[in-house]
Each structure stands twice: as C-alpha cells, then as structure tokens.
Amino acid sequence: MLISRRRNLEFAVGAHIFVKVSPMKGVMTFGKKGKPSHRFIGPFEILERVGTLAYRVALPPNLAGVHNVFHILMLWKYMSNHSHVMNYKPLQLTSNLSFEERPTQILDRQGRRLQNKVIQMVNVKWLNHSEEEATQEIET
Structure with missing residues (x-):
C-alpha cells in the first residue's frame, strides 16, 4: 500500500x-x-x-x-x-x-579543540539574513 x-x-x-x-x-x-x-x-x-x-x-x-x-x-x-x-x-x-549570498560581518571568534589541534571558528552574518541566522564557519 x-x-x-x-x-x-x-x-x-x-x-x-x-x-x-x-x-x-x-x-x-x-x-x-x-x-x-x-x-x-x-x-x-x-x-x-x-x-x-x-x-x-x-x-x-x-x-x-x-x-x-x-x-x-x-x-x-x-x-x-x-x-x-x-x-x-x-x-x-x-x-x-x-x-547571491555574501558574508557581511564576523560577529564572534572562538577556538574548537580537537584531540591534538585547535580549529578557529567564526560566527558569520550573511547579507540577506539577520544576526539570529548567523552561521559558524571555519576561519580560513
């Protein structure tokens, strides 16, 4: 069925x-x-x-x-x-x-620790989105 x-x-x-x-x-x-x-x-x-x-x-x-x-x-x-x-x-x-989606502002930076290294992450505000819709991206 x-x-x-x-x-x-x-x-x-x-x-x-x-x-x-x-x-x-x-x-x-x-x-x-x-x-x-x-x-x-x-x-x-x-x-x-x-x-x-x-x-x-x-x-x-x-x-x-x-x-x-x-x-x-x-x-x-x-x-x-x-x-x-x-x-x-x-x-x-x-x-x-x-x-087109473009980043407009970096709101925050923080490091995420893995087993033996630290990855730098940034909180990114996008062009057509509010700050509540910001995403976390790798800094590079």
Whole structure:
C-alpha cells in the first residue's frame, strides 16, 4: 500500500502567495559546500490558473525579466494578518530567481579543540539574513 505524503495544494484566483527563490548554485561560502537555504519573496497576487499545476502571478516591475508562471511547488500560501508588520527588504534577484549570498560581518571568534589541534571558528552574518541566522564557519 502506497501512502501519498503530498499535500493537496490549490490556490484561488486573487489569493496572495509567496514565491520560492534560492541562492545561486556554485557560490562557495568560506569553502563550505552545502545545500543552500531557500527564501520566499512576496506576497504576490495570483492572476489565473494555468493548467492543473501552474499559476500566473502578478510580479512587480523590478522582476519584469522573470517569467510569471510558476509551478505549484514554488508557491507558499500567504496567511493575511492585519496585526503583523512585514520588515520587507527587497532582494537583488537575477533572471533565474536566484540571489547571491555574501558574508557581511564576523560577529564572534572562538577556538574548537580537537584531540591534538585547535580549529578557529567564526560566527558569520550573511547579507540577506539577520544576526539570529548567523552561521559558524571555519576561519580560513
């Protein structure tokens, strides 16, 4: 017996959604390879449904070079709440909906001791992230 773990997604025309974007592939951050974390931008309004799994989205003029039809897996439902205020800082997106991650500040330094050597680690704040989302990287 096969159990489907997918959620049934469906959006109404006129609803607001977020669009998933990801960092550029191949950008090495302090020599660290890893899975890039995705970001959601928006909210944007759905203009129409295209087929069974795609939607046409109203994009702002600064994203005019991006195709405005997205697969349903690239969308995330926006739950409107009048009491919350969004701190919106626009990302510099490329035409393939990716953005570059760059370190902006070293917040902390510390040494991690292994069996017979000490590795210097730094706490790095990234360009499009807050200080709470800082990561630990090797100093080299």
